[in-house]
Amino acid sequence: MAPLHTLQVEVNGQDQVLSVQPRQHLVDFLRNELGLKGSHLGCEHGVCGACTVEVDGRIVRGCLTLAIQTQGCKVRTIEGLSNDGDVRDLQESFIRNNALQCGFCTPGMVMAAKELLERKPDATREEVREWMSGNYCRCTGYHAIVDAICETLAERAAKSQKVKA
Amino acid sequence: MKSPPFDYCKPAALGEVFALLGELGDDARILAGGQTLMATLNMRLSEPSILIDITGLSELRGIRVQGDRLYIGALATHTDIEQSPLVAQHAPLLAQAAPHIAHRAIRNAGTWGGSIAYGDPAAEWPCCLSALEGTIHLQGRAGVRRVSATDFFQDLYTTALEPGEIVVGADVPLATAADWAGFDELARRHGDYAVAGLGISARFQGTVAHRVHLSFLGIGPIPLRARRTEALLAGKTLDTASIEIAVASLKSELDPLPDLTHTADTKRHLATVLARRLLQAAHASRAAMPA
Amino acid sequence: MDLTGEITLDAPRRQVWDALNDPGVLAACIPGCESVEVVSPTEKTARVMIKVGPVRARFSGRILLSDIVDAESCSMSFDGSGGAAGMARGKSEVQLFDEADQRTRLRYTVQASVAGKLGQVGGRMIDAAAKQMADQFFAAFRAQLAPDAGEVKASSVVADLPGPALTSDQSRSRGAGTTHASEHGLRMKWFTLGALSCAIVIWLGSRFY
Secondary structure, three states, X not given: OOOOEEEEEEEOOEEEEEEEOOOOEHHHHHHHXXXXXXXXXXXXXXXXXXXXXXXXXXXXXXXXXXXXXXXXXXXXOHHHHHHHOOOHHHHHHHHHOOOXXXXXXXXXXXXXXXXXXXHOOOOOXXXXXXXXXXXXXXXXXXXXXXXXXXXXXXHHHHHHHHHHO | OOOOOOEEEOOOOXXXXXXXXXXXXXXXXXEOOOOXXXXXXXXXXXXXXXXXXXXXXXXXXXXXXXXXXXXXXXXXXXXXXXXXXXXXXXXXXXHHHHHHOOOHHHHOOOEXXXXXXXXXXXXXXXXXXXXXXXXXXXXXXXXXXXXXXXXXXXXXXXXXXXXXXXXXXXXXXXXXOOEEEEEEEEOOOOOOOOOEEEEEEEEEEOOEEEEEEEXXXXXXXXXXXXXHHHHHXXXXXXXXXXXXXXXXXXXXXXXXXXXXXOOHHHHHHHHHHHHHHHHHHHHHHHHOOOO | OEEXXXXXXXXXXXXXXXXXXXXHHHHHHOOOEEEEEEEEOOEEEEEEEEEEOOEEEEEEEXXXXXXXXXXXXXXXXXXXXXXXXXXXXXXXXXXXXXXXXXXXXXXXXXXXXXXXXXXXXXXXXXXXXXXXXXXXXXXXXXXXXXXXXXXXXXXXXXXXXXXXXXOHHHHHHHOOOOOHHHHHHHHHHHHHHHHHHHHHHHHHHHHHO
């Protein structure tokens, strides 16, 4: 078996130092070594988006990232994002719009949407649909998810208008 | 599925990379963004003994103007290129193509160099490099080589890379005011591998197309330049008549490879749809410019 | 996946046929081939390392020959397992035709399917990859034949005969896969006919003079 490597990584604001097998991907590391079960595995080859996590401020496919590659990085999972309160409004909008049923895709959806809210605050509905097309849902039929994100975009835009005024 | 076991290292210098490749050959795989490699390993479609992580090599980073070229280092991510003001200004074709690459999470990790080194027939960067007649920079123990895009992409997943070499970057000519660039692709769902795609780089004098490069992806095993059709468009205004001549020419010039879901005829048809759309857009753009 | 192709080789039909059946030649020509073993005249096993893009998959497979028409055509069915990567199976047909100047036209058709992960992930590439492998195989095969072409020309008296000299019925009755025996038999047949016709001409001639 290949030798273990020492991994030093900040996860949800906490420094972690652990020995990892090089082949262990980030989501297996988060779930199995750190007990953070919020990140899910669907396809394990980068297509479904259920594994979406944040590394150094950017969303990535956790299943296509080796744990060892996050050496010295800041990782945030849905647990951390939720605790930080960054997307409280988005999460409430999801609930209001019934944008989750089984909830399996939801952490990935919220992580992906978070980056949209940050990077494309004036996204149109079409742009939201395109952005979110990297995350699969088997339950909702997607419209409720898109509705929830658009509502949050609109709310935030209104709020920043108010602030300007 | 879980990857098979492998070892991992992250060299601090390029020389170490070449030494390892020389020693281990194909048993070692280069890891940059890993968006293709990790999917392959997770599905156990490859079982290397070690991954060589090259993301620590700062000389492979950066997007900068170098003389009359825009140089993009191998480690530039698709998002870096998508968001770069230098790319938007000097290589707008790349800025147009970037949002078509997979999805945001993949663009945040996948790299310019990785896409070029694999040369997937449906990949956007090889198609754009072919349209812009860019140059790929390779490096191995023996030093740096520069290969034109035309010579670099040779056959299905076969490039000019020799064993022991890696892609360190690639450059494209700087766009001028006389240039027009357009990119579009057709996929069943946004972010899927494209069924057909087209990158056009054209130089105009007023509304007359001086030279036109039509580079197709997803049609053949490598980016396909429709040179016969390009020759027909040279010196013409891209009005309806010229576009129809071009479309007719493409129908006979293109000989697409079918795939599991699309016949050669379908691909040929989709290629002409893209050609029409982009050539019309080019014409409209030039016609709208002040004389 | 369906693939058909035709190439012309600078070697006579018998030599092409023998080369196609030679495990050493196959091992040298199949891209990524690690070994070919003969189990019987109609069965071979092979190990091939498939390298397409990022994929490295080692396939172990079996090739079964059938419908053999000596030096003319045969069908091959193959099935292979790539371990975790998936499985491949298919059929192919090869036909050889004489061309002028001691050359042979080879026509092949392949139907294949790939199952498992390789098929799922690589599905859109299968046609292109198969074509590339076929092109590589025949380029190597052509090179294998080239150094011998001069040598074999002199001795291939049998192959020079008009034809396909035998109907498929006749060759089947001789038995599949026999090479030297049928060559010899054919030579004997024509020699006998030649001798007989000479004898008849001489006898007729003697009648009139």
